[in-house]
Amino acid sequence: MNQAAPLLVLGGTVALLLAVIAIRRGSGLAPAAAGGGLLAALGVIPAAMRAPPLWPNLLDVGGGGFGFLALIIATATLLLIIGAEYWRRAARLPPDEFFLLLVIAALGACVLSVAKDFVALFLGLETMTLAMIGLIAYARHRPEALEAGLKYLILSAMSSAFLLFGVGLLELATGSLDFATVFAAPVNPLMAAGFAMLAIAAGFKLSVVPFHIWVPDVYAGAPAPSAAFLAVIPKIAVLAALLRIGGLQGATLPPAAAQTVTAVAMLSMLAGNLLALQQQNVKRILGYSSIAHLGYLLVAILAAGSLGRVAVVFYIVTYALTMVAAFGVVAVLSNAGAGRDAETIADLRGLFWTRPLPAAVMTLALLSLAGIPPAIGFIAKMYIFAAGVHTALWLLVGTMIASSVIGLFYYLSIIIAMTQKPAADATAARLPAAGRLVLGLVSLAVFGFGVAPQPLMTLVKVMFG
């Protein structure tokens, strides 16, 4: 057993899936194999945590790396179950490669989150991104999905170009690709340009203002499980990389950069929530909401110190749970074979009367996004407020209050739409068991940790050290 065991298991899963698909396509074994592989990768993490390091130059799993691996793999597992259920209903479309792509993307995200130098970072990022393009465009009978895939392809390529150029400049200035060496070196204009390009690439992946334009179209076009993947996993991985870099010696933000990040955070919070107000499409709303939430996260990142770091980690865990729940509801209500998902507010109207379980889960998820007890989002928001108040970032805290109030409006609109009387002809088929399992698990976590958050706090402390 060594530290890279989870990654090796994921790599083995990819090979296994290829074999399964090559032997017989559409056999129905692919989701089981993918799920088994993800669970095995999750299972070896505790043992790997006690193992000696293997590749000291490429990957570093210290400083919370295992926590992020576990979070990414666990989220991917939940999305896999949702995805399996989602595609099972589309008879015409064999979904085998969807699971393959999902595991590859998860592997890429894992590598990205434990990267120790720019080579590993780029490898992880590209593995993740390329697989995700496939995930987004997988519903190829839908023009919107193809359009979303194309948009994501072009913009990802552009952000990768920025990243590569930035890395090149940094390598030119310092002669090294190792994070520690690069960030310890004194900054000169060449390096500043390199850092700026890195920041732009990170901004694209985190989808903060002004790099957010692609978000609503891509989220709305992608099939619901892929949109959930896109909303959660790249963000966990990029934040993990940012936290790793931020924890290095000499990696403090200079004042000008801190001001820029402050402006980005404020604009993201406000733009995300304001733009969501007029939307009728739940996936779009969740996309805009994710922009605002990344703005909140930047507040915690700016609030340096241990409280800020814990706040970031706690928030990202909460965000992952909540987004899986929200997109999960859209996914279980949708039919992959149809021309579009059950994604408009009109589709959700009367859900409380026809299907109380998904309606309750969606309500809990929206309350969590809005930061209202008893959902866990409340505790997470408290963490961010605490970090902001603690470091006296009053401007950001004020913006966060204002944008939270704006956000309440559209979250509540969805909830109220679900409580309205449905049309008379509304009928509801029984939810599939797997969908109920995932929704039940996630909402139990969202509710349980919202009432008694201490166990999760302890877990976060153990895993993210």
Place this chain on the structure above:
Amino acid sequence: MSLVLLLLVPLLGGALAWPAERVNKNLPRLVSLVSLAISLIIALPLLHATKTGWLADYNIAWIPAFGMRFHLGLDGLSWLLIVLTIILGMFAILVSWRGDQEKTGFFHANLMWSLAGTIGVFLALDLFLFFYFWELMLVPMVFIIAIWGHENRRAAAIKFFLFTQGSGLLILIGILALAFLHQRATGVLSFDYFVLRQNVPGGTAGFLIMLGLFVAFIVKLAAFPVHVWLPLTHTEAPTAGSVILASILLKTGAYGLLRFVAPMFPAACHELAPVALWLGAASIFYGAILAYGQSDLKKLIAYTSISHMGFVLIGVFVFNALAWQGVVFLLIAHGVSTGALFIIVGAVQHRLHTRDLSRMGGLWTDLPKLSSFGTFFVLAAMGLPGLGNFVGEFLILRGAFGAAPIVTIAAAIGLIPAALYSLIAIQRAFHGPATAPRAVPDFGLRENAMMLALAAAIIWLGVYPQPALDAAAPSLTETAPGG
């Protein structure tokens, strides 16, 4: 432990009421009523004649990472408000007993959870726990308004939610700032009421924290100029919701002022007092004048609440024990009288399918029992001597006169428009010629019994106020600055 039960019983009652509707439409009502009765049985013996100060206490760790504790405590003030909550909650269930509700189970679950959150607000002695309950009581109420409200329910629910949640964030920031400043001064991170009270920051920081809490609480109290959510919300909510909103939820704002703002920030409060007093006086007049102009009977009653809460605001900010006694008393009397009025309006609407005063008139001939109870409670709300509200208003004015004579005179003048809107409401609704022939039943046994109980309560409060005053006195002398 009994304090935890006070929370758990309604929570579980709500959780049981939801599925109970599958058995029988009336079972959720019965489950809710029984669980509130159990709560009442738990709550009543907690007030001992021999014991003063804190009657019960429950304190365990909740979120140790932040020093947050699950700390509940009960004193005379919270006891009175909790008993009010439970009893009015029972009336809210009884009022819709025969109603043709849809989703009875979910309705009662929300009702019970909202009540549980309110009880939590009155019990919490850890500031973060207080805020948790503060937020928790709102969501079920939003559901009640949004699903079972009248025509304009969507707008009402959203307005209610935005105002109370938005102002709630001010409380959160205030609490966090308070705790961190305390940590900086003493090295201990705690959200406990008693710990934080030892060491409240003065100066600008203290004033700003106090201001944040003050604004949040007067939004809830619905004082002018942050009352704008109240008329729409109270009007559009279903009868049971209006009863809870007006009789109980408004009181949480006053409770916050009495329990947290005034005792924790005495100096800052004295600075703010002139503004607060005039806001109170403005609320009295504003509420009364707008009530006078309403043609919707339910909205009229909603506006009178703003007027009455103006007295409460004045009473709190003159900082003496007499006025505070009056405040507590008025909270209870207003809870009873306004609850009764909303029940009556609900009954009128159920029978005539309108709340419009111009389409009423002459109700006394058709519905003598309803009209006589209506008249009685309007007079009670107006502050007729011998009835509960009078005692509260009198004590407030008496206590305030020494501290702020001009505001007190202004507030007392505000009783004149109160008489105007009361009499005009009685006149237009119950007297005069009937606009149309009506064949509707008068109050039956259930409604008569409810009305008689509430009327007895308001008379008892009016002629023998001492027990209620005694119950609240120890906690007020403990917290009143310069009592």
